[in-house]
Amino acid sequence: MPDFQNQALLDALQSTSNAVEKVLDPMLALPKGPEARVVEAMRHAVFAGGKRLRPFLVLASSTLFDVGKHQALRVAAAIECVHTYSLVHDDLPAMDDDDLRRGQPTVHKAFDEATAILAGDALLTLAFDILSDEKTHPDANVRVRLIAALAQAAGHAGMVGGQMIDMRAEEFDLDQNAIYRLQQMKTGALIAFSVEAGAIMGHADSRMYQHLQGYARDLGLAFQIADDILDVESTTEEAGKAIGKDAEAGKATLLGLMGLERAKKQAQILADQAIEHLKEFDEKASLLRAVAHFAINRRK
């Protein structure tokens, strides 16, 4: 894929990021009491940038079904709250113990551990607050479907369960399937929900829904392998976070199991497969196709 298209996607990601921040800003207005500190910490975490891949996926899948942009942006904001909460908690000393995230001090470094725990808790809660509001979608049935899907993607059978496995990876000798499962839970589930959100809001039929699930599954794995490769190949400055830590910590990654060359091939195959799932969609799926290319060609 030529570079200028990657740049076009980066611009689109940036514009999504700006739009999502505009949605979140008034929701995180600073209160007057001493509780302002936890809101400051939430703002520190949420407004630190990041790729905003998940919000972009919500917008891209919403485009397929002509879902209103205002609605898509609110769901995107909710998902970004959940993603950000998971980063804030993962960075804690008891977990991955990271000092740097998105090029800035992590929340427990900029504030303190207690505030970071509370800020993560509040961001997770805010996500459900946003989704339950009728401004997100006029149909309560759609809102509860979004909430149910998010809760399942984020809970102990999804993201939190995956994080638990990741913390215990050294205890277990995870084979390729077990690592696929770990990634599917830890990052795949929320990425899948981001893609499905447009389908839920757009009342997609079950066939469309299945195609998108296939796309999301392959995209999530491609994205994760690319992340592992970046962890080895990039510099801390480029990535905006501590680099090489996964390999150092002996964490279970597909890259570690496959080696660099096979991992790069595998990421390419997965990205191609992801795009193949979109073949029944017309040019409205071009954003989703571009994301699949971007997932494996990005520099951070």
Added chain:
Amino acid sequence: MPDFQNQALLDALQSTSNAVEKVLDPMLALPKGPEARVVEAMRHAVFAGGKRLRPFLVLASSTLFDVGKHQALRVAAAIECVHTYSLVHDDLPAMDDDDLRRGQPTVHKAFDEATAILAGDALLTLAFDILSDEKTHPDANVRVRLIAALAQAAGHAGMVGGQMIDMRAEEFDLDQNAIYRLQQMKTGALIAFSVEAGAIMGHADSRMYQHLQGYARDLGLAFQIADDILDVESTTEEAGKAIGKDAEAGKATLLGLMGLERAKKQAQILADQAIEHLKEFDEKASLLRAVAHFAINRRK
């Protein structure tokens, strides 16, 4: 209030506890993978007992509006998940650093800090999972109202915000109004939601709703003052948790501000006021009246 009535309420609380645990048990079935550890930790926290005051309030308010017990129990289970998550996170070393809770080792003691953080996260998420399920209520509008109310009670403008203020109490010189506000946020909001849940499910009119809100506000404060008094007067064995820590830590409590005698009187006044709010309700409100007596006459 004679002792035997207190005993009758204790029996009712116990029976509620059993019923709620029966609802939660299959939801926390142990998975086969390494993520089982986080579910074990969730079970450790949830099945350690506790008064189950909030679940009981859901059942008591549901009784007023003839809401089905099955539905009330599912909402009660969701609220208990949120309450338990808040305890698990509050007990962490970075927060209150408690080793004992409900007579058992706290989650980070029985497991480890990372697992405790994740178990709390997963319990909070599970609450929304439960509420979004149509088994909780056939009407999606009701489910979404419950979710919105819970998210607001638990988030940065509610429980988490109150916890943030509590962590910073020593920095500030909180007067009586500021402490009332702190309590209202930290414990009052979730207690109020427990009482409101029955009204939401039962489509109560706005006047009924306001009476219940008044009841819940006074009950929450009475309960908190009684808790502070117990913290000073009871033994660790009776309470099942570390005792005297609040006073030792110089935490902002109404008791500290008022002294023991005035605090006891204030708790009695608040309990009486709570009951006064129920005067338009018939004998169906007897459980709620009994809780108000219990709040200030309990031994733990």
